[in-house]
Amino acid sequence: MKKWLLIPLFSLLLSGCAFNSIFINYPSQIAPVKAQLNTSEPIKGIDEIVDNISGADGLLYAQEAGRVAQIAGDFEASKLFYQDAADDYLAFDDQATLSASEIGATASSLFINDNVIPYRGPGYERIMLHQYQALNYIFSGDKEGALVEVRRSNDLQSSEQAKYQKSNESVQAIANGTIDTEMNKLGEAAGSVTSSFLNAYSYYITGVLHEVLGEPNDAFIDYRKAAQISPNNPYIQKDLVRLAKQLSMPQADEFEKRWGKAQVAKKGQGQVIMLLERGFVDEKQSLTVPFRVDGSWQTVSLATYPLNSHPVPKGKIKGLGKTLTAAPIANIDALAMTALKEELPAALVRQAARAYAKAEMAKSVRSESKSRNNETDFGSIAMQIFNVITEQADRRSWLTLPKQAQIARTYLNQGEYSIQLDNSAPNTIEVKSGRTTLVWVIDTGNYTRFYSIII
Template identity: 75%
Template sequence: MEMKRLVVTILLSLSLSGCAFNSLFINYPSQIAPVKAELNGPSNAPLYRQFDDQITGADGLLYAQEAGRVAQISGDFNASKSYYDKAIAAYLKFDDKAVVSASDIGATASSLFLNDNVIPYRGPGYERIMLHQYQALNYLFSGDSQGALVEVRRSNELQSSEQARYQKSMKSVQSMANGTIDAEMHKLGKAAGTTSSSFLNAYSYYTTGLLYELLGQSNDAYIDYRKAAQISPNNPYLQQDLVRLAKQLSMPQYDDFKRRWGDAKQATPGQGQVVVLLERAFVPAKQSFTVPFTIDGNWQTASLATYYPDSTSIRPGQITGLGNVLNAAPLANIDALAITALKEELPSALIRQAARVYAKAEMAQSVQSESKKRRNETDAAVIAMQIFNVITEQADRRSWLTLPKQAQLARKYVDSGSYQIGLDQSATQIIDVQSGKTTLVWIIDTGNYTRFYSIII
């Protein structure tokens, strides 16, 4: 095959895939970095609008998630709801396995010649679960409690279905075990800590349990609190929630919970409850590692996504203004979920990598043979082919990067009235507490800037 025909073939497959070239040669984290930087300040501009053009492209699902999250962080819950609806629709389209389009075929073919970034983005399970969790909060803070219940049910269903899917995939993972896979999985496993699966998210379970309880469905709340506690067993506020609901519902586990964690505190007359959901920092971006090598004298490279060890710790938030300092406790490490998701995806990524290396080696060999047949032709085509192989081998570093790194929880009964609460002796916000009701405070700390949102239920 002549070099000209090769280029035409690749460009044709790219046009079929609908690739916008955004992540093909420019890594995704560098595209999102300016947006994250702007979220770290008091910007009033609709930052999410800059994603509008990308939502119609091959990575539309990812950009819709980012736009929805940016709008949500900025407090525009209606705009966030609209973007999340687009992302949910994209996931449902992926679920329709009966539809095999030319664009799907084109994207898969292109990935063999270029890199995985031309494959339309379909987020890992934990992203989809958090999408519905966040959509539920959008509905709640927009005053639509029934819409919130619909979304929390979807979040729960997805956690169950993702668990079943993962268990089925484990057989194929085990069958592909080799030194390279084992070494990388071991490294990612150490980085993820005690997190064993990406789809079991204590933050999502707690949020769904909290919304169930606030909306009068205590039995469902108890079930989800127990699931959250199995994943995050050391959170004292979650322990107290279990004791309190087990007592309220006359559950047989009440005596055991009381023995282990003490009896639950109860509101006194005239008191209301403050529940704080605190999100801190941003989830880390994927990095890449590249290994150069030669096949039949032609240079090739192999690039895969990875996460580097991160020694930066997230401090527990200190909530002031409610009497004694209220110390938040970690509920879920979203960064560990992201690392575990990459670990689960690694075997299939390596299969695609092996196929790509073979395809590129075959192309290089073909160009080299063609060049030798033509006496007047130089080795320019061979050199160009090798350069093409090197520069197009880019790791797929796409992921939802405006998610928090960690979620924390705090809960307290206080007398009704107005309070000026603060986080870590810095940012403050006035909230109201009513007798017999719950004030839900959602604090989003992006690192250098903190936003407070509250609602009485």
């Protein structure tokens, strides 16, 4: 048995780096950081992340660090962390062949688990990375830099959609009714979201930037894309009515008939656009299914999502004369669930290969024990225990993302306003005539932060 155990150990050494998530699931690693974000000193949790950016999962930790700094209001630090993550994505795109360490990691995954494979991130995370980098630029006062990032985000939505297509293929070697049922449930839980790469929140931010920069035609196009993904959002509907009227488009009367008249700024008023992010995206859970191969017990551990996730309440913004109710524009949970379904075929291929490799290891150990006339097959028992322990689901994902994004828009007379989200502490914003006040509200559950800028 010793020579067989050397295979995963040797291949793990070839991978070259420490992998924190091989035996300790990622959600438990990031839990203290999320807890710190719910306090008045959110930045304190960042050191636990930064130390891991140089490792094999550096892309994931760079995304987390960028988000922690961003929630804390340190937009300059967040830019640097997000740029590290963006560079990692580009390096992966440009990589013609696998490095020796990645070959070793892939080999190790056949004997250990998928957490050995360096983290590359699903498409929706990459899209949101550029969206959040755009917000960093906006709140740093660099509108042009922000526009570059949201254009990258939009381009990625198109390219990722073309690159990855949904697949319902199954791998017969480990076909199992429990797995099929779970994946069907994921599809139902994701609701109307059919692609993880189409994000109405990203398109809406792009549209807002185009509009405030004096590009209403481009803004209309992006609002139209956002409306196709999130057709029931009343604020996007009214934006389309307003711009169609402004641009004298032939659809203007149809839109107005369908959605009603749009509010427009009166003399002396400015507009207020609210971006509201609530909670944290759900963590992946583990679905473990035991089965027998050639007389030995094996297990398959796949990542899944909780199907009884709590609904997110619509935000009530007080202090603007009348209560403004925000409307959902993107459920990040649904994007994550859909991404998991899109990745399923490749994950099942790896699971089948791993089950076969571990079964062969167990068979060899049994043969060696029989040749020595062992009455008790301790080697085989130990190998089966090893297989069960090492079969851990890959639960890595960007966990400081919000659970849901909501938006709201209104027009107010020039002046200062003390606003609240539900029963949060009040925060002062300023409205200027003919200008746009962008308000970004981040609600992490027990703590709410407001960031605002006049554009």
